Amino acid sequence: xxxxxxxxxxxxxxxxxxxxxxxxxxxxxxxxxxxxxxxxxxxxxxxxxxxxxxxxxxxxxxxxxxxxxxxxxxxxxxxxxxxxxxxxxxxxxxxxxxxxxxxxxxxxxxxxxxxxxxxxxxxxxxxxxxxxxxxxxxxxxxxxxxxxxxxxxxxxxxxxxxxxxxxxxxxxxxxxxxxxxxxxxxxxxxxxxxxxxxxxxxxxxxxxxxxxxxxxxxxxxxxxxxxxxxxxxxxxxxxxxxxxxxxxxxxxxxxxxxxxxxxxxxxxxxxxxxxxxxxxxxxxxxxxxxxxxxxxxxxxxxxxxxxxxxxxxxxxxxxxxxxxxxxxxxxxxxxxxxxxxxxxxxxxxxxxxxxxxxxxxxxxxxxxxxxxxxxxxxxxxxxxxxxxxxxxxxxxxxxxxxxxxxxxxxxxxxxxxxxxxxxxxxxxxxxxxxxxxxxxxxxxxxxxxxxxxxxxxxxxxxxxxxxxxxxxxxxxxxxxxxxxxxxxxxxxxxxxxxxxxxxxxxxxxxxxxxxxxxxxxxxxxxxxxxxxxxxxxxxxxxxxxxxxxxxxxxxxxxxxxxxxxxxxxxxxxxxxxxxxxxxxxxxxxxxxxxxxxxxxxxxxxxxxxxxxxxxxxxxxxxxxxxxxxxxxxxxxxxxxxxxxxxxxxxxxxxxxxxxxxxxxxxxxxxxxxxxxxxxxxxxxxxxxxxxxxxxxxxxxxxxx
Amino acid sequence: xxxxxxxxxxxxxxxxxxxxxxxxxxxxxxxxxxxxxxxxxxxxxxxxxxxxxxxxxxxxxxxxxxxxxxxxxxxxxxxxxxxxxxxxxxxxxxxxxxxxxxxxxxxxxxxxxxxxxxxxxxxxxxxxxxxxxxxxxxxxxxxxxxxxxxxxxxxxxxxxxxxxxxxxxxxxxxxxxxxxxxxxxxxxxxxxxxxxxxxxxxxxxxxxxxxxxxxxxxxxxxxxxxxxxx
Numbered sequence: 001x002x003x004x005x006x007x008x009x010x011x012x013x014x015x016x017x018x019x020x021x022x023x024x025x026x027x028x029x030x031x032x033x034x035x036x037x038x039x040x041x042x043x044x045x046x047x048x049x050x051x052x053x054x055x056x057x058x059x060x061x062x063x064x065x066x067x068x069x070x071x072x073x074x075x076x077x078x079x080x081x082x083x084x085x086x087x088x089x090x091x092x093x094x095x096x097x098x099x100x101x102x103x104x105x106x107x108x109x110x111x112x113x114x115x116x117x118x119x120x121x122x123x124x125x126x127x128x129x130x131x132x133x134x135x136x137x138x139x140x141x142x143x144x145x146x147x148x149x150x151x152x153x154x155x156x157x158x159x160x161x162x163x164x165x166x167x168x169x170x171x172x173x174x175x176x177x178x179x180x181x182x183x184x185x186x187x188x189x190x191x192x193x194x195x196x197x198x199x200x201x202x203x204x205x206x207x208x209x210x211x212x213x214x215x216x217x218x219x220x221x222x223x224x225x226x227x228x229x230x231x232x233x234x235x236x237x238x239x240x241x242x243x244x245x246x247x248x249x250x251x252x253x254x255x256x257x258x259x260x261x262x263x264x265x266x267x268x269x270x271x272x273x274x275x276x277x278x279x280x281x282x283x284x285x286x287x288x289x290x291x292x293x294x295x296x297x298x299x300x301x302x303x304x305x306x307x308x309x310x311x312x313x314x315x316x317x318x319x320x321x322x323x324x325x326x327x328x329x330x331x332x333x334x335x336x337x338x339x340x341x342x343x344x345x346x347x348x349x350x351x352x353x354x355x356x357x358x359x360x361x362x363x364x365x366x367x368x369x370x371x372x373x374x375x376x377x378x379x380x381x382x383x384x385x386x387x388x389x390x391x392x393x394x395x396x397x398x399x400x401x402x403x404x405x406x407x408x409x410x411x412x413x414x415x416x417x418x419x420x421x422x423x424x425x426x427x428x429x430x431x432x433x434x435x436x437x438x439x440x441x442x443x444x445x446x447x448x449x450x451x452x453x454x455x456x457x458x459x460x461x462x463x464x465x466x467x468x469x470x471x472x473x474x475x476x477x478x479x480x481x482x483x484x485x486x487x488x489x490x491x492x493x494x495x496x497x498x499x500x501x502x503x504x505x506x507x508x509x510x511x512x513x514x515x516x517x518x519x520x521x522x523x524x525x526x527x528x529x530x531x532x533x534x535x536x537x538x539x540x541x542x543x544x545x546x547x548x549x550x551x552x553x554x555x556x557x558x559x560x561x562x563x564x565x566x567x568x569x570x571x572x573x574x575x576x577x578x579x580x581x582x583x584x585x586x587x588x589x590x591x592x593x594x595x596x597x598x599x600x601x602x603x604x605x606x607x608x609x610x611x612x613x614x615x616x617x618x619x620x621x622x623x624x625x626x627x628x629x630x631x632x633x634x635x636x637x638x639x640x641x642x643x644x645x646x647x648x649x650x651x652x653x654x655x656x657x658x659x660x661x662x663x664x665x666x667x668x669x670x671x672x673x674x675x676x677x678x679x680x681x682x683x684x685x686x687x688x689x690x691x692x693x694x695x696x697x698x699x700x701x702x703x704x
Numbered sequence: 705x706x707x708x709x710x711x712x713x714x715x716x717x718x719x720x721x722x723x724x725x726x727x728x729x730x731x732x733x734x735x736x737x738x739x740x741x742x743x744x745x746x747x748x749x750x751x752x753x754x755x756x757x758x759x760x761x762x763x764x765x766x767x768x769x770x771x772x773x774x775x776x777x778x779x780x781x782x783x784x785x786x787x788x789x790x791x792x793x794x795x796x797x798x799x800x801x802x803x804x805x806x807x808x809x810x811x812x813x814x815x816x817x818x819x820x821x822x823x824x825x826x827x828x829x830x831x832x833x834x835x836x837x838x839x840x841x842x843x844x845x846x847x848x849x850x851x852x853x854x855x856x857x858x859x860x861x862x863x864x865x866x867x868x869x870x871x872x873x874x875x876x877x878x879x880x881x882x883x884x885x886x887x888x889x890x891x892x893x894x895x896x897x898x899x900x901x902x903x904x905x906x907x908x909x910x911x912x913x914x915x916x917x918x919x920x921x922x923x924x925x926x927x928x929x930x931x932x933x934x
Contacts, residue, residue: 175780
């Protein structure tokens with residue numbers, strides 16, 4: 001543990017950190033542009049210079065390890081000054097040099113107000129530059145539909161280049177030229193194609209890379225910033241929703257080391273324009289084949305009339321991918337009160353069953369556990385599309401081990417940004433792992449903490465239940481279940497934000513009830529008379545037959561088009577709702593804006609409807625609902641915490657006989673940018689989807 | 705130096721000749737496994753020689769694919785090193801040193817001569833024979849001013865001697881590289897002025913040796929080594 005004297009005080013630091021981190025631990029802020037804790041060290045901005053006693057020149061603190069300093073001649077620990085005259089002059093000099101070529105266009109720059117260069121010039125800069133000549137000008141580059149470039153403002157910190165290479169895992173960005181002519185660009189300006197590319201906008205310390213969809217829409221100080229949780233995938237990434245008045249203007253990541261570190265996918269970041277369009281802002285009732293706007297009373301009356309005297313078994317409810325736990329709990333309550341066993345939250349038909357135990361449908365190793373894992377077996381999943389941030393974490397693990405971690409893939413042969421061994425396409429290969437005949441098995445067995453990640457692509461098939469059991473056998477075969485190390489390497493990667501909560505709450509058919517597939521069949525044949533869709537748009541609405549369809553949701557998507565009554569609900573940024581991520585971690589969103597028009601928070605709609613139906617649910621406020629929900633499902637009350645699921649259930653699952661069919665695992669997600677109603681309403685997502693479709697047509701196979 | 709861009713007009717494709725391909729593969733084998741990209745500079749240089757002094761865009765992709773590098777990485781390398789030309793050059797590529805010693809000894813006039821006889825820097829003459837550019841120190845300051853034409857240095861230039869060299873090259877006649885004012889290598893003009901004492905050259909017990917006479921050490925003039933098309 002090296003000791004240092006920083007500004008006269010002696011501290012002890014862990015080995016291997018750099019001076020800039022040591023100063024941070026000692027509570028001293030060092031200004032920086034190029035240094036970023038999650039990226040490699042570049043040391044090219046020189047803003048973090050500090051004075052080290054005995055060294056002739058100031059030292060870049062981001063690139064100097066605490067272990068590399070010699071003690072003074074008299075044996076005292078190395079002495080560092082961060083506030084001396086030398087340091088002050090060094091910072092002023094560096095800023096003067098940086099500003100030589102940086103335009104002073106802050107009033108028309110989107111970064112204004114949240115610009116590192118602006119802030120640090122105010123804090124550490126000199127009052128005026130002495131440079132009298134012309135400034136350099138740089139051509140703007142095309143980096144795709146998400147990133148606006150003003151390359152004259154670039155200070156060459158290379159954070160964006162390092163991010164794309166190291167975290168996003170695609171070598172798309174680079175620095176061409178040299179010296180003052182260095183320019184950040186892609187090869188022949190083809191635009192960035194990674195679905196994590198939006199993060200370079202956050203990383204850019206100046207206004208060189210700004211958000212194109214957000215260009216000139218708002219100033220940071222006008223925005224109300226609401227910390228919340230993302231619902232675009234099942235990770236529950238920490239986000240900050242910036243709203244002005246009634247509109248969400250942008251979505252930024254928050255730091256949460258347990259889940260998303262500080263990255264979010266482009267879908268999470270740019271879906272906000274979909275929150276404004278295609279909104280259901282008043283109830284509708286179908287009259288004479290046409291949907292006409294109605295009042296809440298009229299809508300509820302229409303439902304009450306249809307449900308009057310209806311046998312409970314002819315009613316079914318399907319919860320969608322964006323629903324929060326509260327409304328699902330209320331919907332389940334309502335369905336049970338109506339006497340119906342037909343309820344399901346698994347729109348995609350995944351054969352997961354909460355009755356088999358929580359561990360059988362959760363990402364048990366946790367996302368942070370990826371950092372400890374030393375072998376991976378991906379089954380029927382393309383994490384790059386299903387959870388891009390999680391994929392970046394696997395890449396990080398692989399990079400830290402210099403690619404020496406065995407990663408096996410069974411399923412589609414996709415570009416995951418890291419190297420892997422392709423084992424096979426379907427259950428046959430998984431069976432070979434189980435019976436010990438596969439040549440890749442020894443590599444997995446040799447690992448101390450192997451992870452098996454099972455995607456929805458393997459579970460939505462008709463033989464999904466058998467594959468789930470087979471995967472449990474495989475997890476045991478590769479040694480992923482190590483209770484001694486409290487390591488549970490059996491992981492189900494969900495792709496829907498609502499799924500884990502839905503399974504926790506038991507939104508699966510009760511005894512004799514129908515699942516989604518059976519409900520659609522029953523609706524086609526007419527045995528199911530009323531279907532309640534809680535934001536469920538991922539089903540084949542043509543198969544709803546002549547059933548009376550109640551659609552409750554935020555967006556006019558396929559479900560609403562088919563509906564007989566539309567109840568306008570709130571999107572995930574407009575309500576406080578509990579979401580359980582794929583790890584089983586309950587987190588709560590916060591309301592950033594109000595739902596538009598007459599739309600209401602979803603649990604309230606279910607509660608109000610129950611009153612009209614004469615089966616009033618026993619809660620009048622959110623607090624009462626949550627109290628009831630937490631009483632039934634105590635783990636949901638432990639926000640942000642994971643209650644480890646009982647690993648013994650995996651062994652129980654593995655003991656079930658399983659005879660899966662044949663055929664390759666199909667990808668769970670066809671189009672990353674259009675997976676839910678909000679994304680489908682977003683023009684930005686549509687653009688990205690089209691861009692990727694056109695690029696895939698002429699893909700060369702080398703650039704992902 | 706200025707911003708470097710790929711040329712507007714690019715050939716359709718690029719591929720190494722079999723001989724060059726074999727050479728390139730040998731270069732790759734010099735590096736340990738997983739470090740094949742270390743061979744990027746010699747291979748790019750060979751590609752530039754094959755094309756005739758510049759790197760077309762298809763060649764960048766060809767070399768990148770060969771070494772398993774991302775295209776952007778090759779692009780970075782090709783734009784970083786100014787000895788990689790990104791646009792066509794003349795058959796004789798004149799690189800004029802403009803750094804301080806040459807500048808003090810008249811590099812400006814040499815550049816004026818190039819401008820007069822060849823055109824603007826970077827521009828290829830209509831017959832495709834010449835193009836020129838200013839480069840940083842060529843490392844022959846003692847013979848300033850210096851230009852490099854293809855692979856040879858022409859030293860101690862004045863506008864007239866450069867004009868003569870360019871004329872000879874244009875006519876396809878051989879030119880003598882090295883100092884153009886009659887001096888021997890970097891020895892003083894007009895012969896040695898130090899170490900001229902004959903005593904220095906007397907052998908211990910032998911007869912006195914003659915002191916060197918001006919021009920006595922002059923070797924037979926070399927003719928220029930023209931780059932052979934590969």
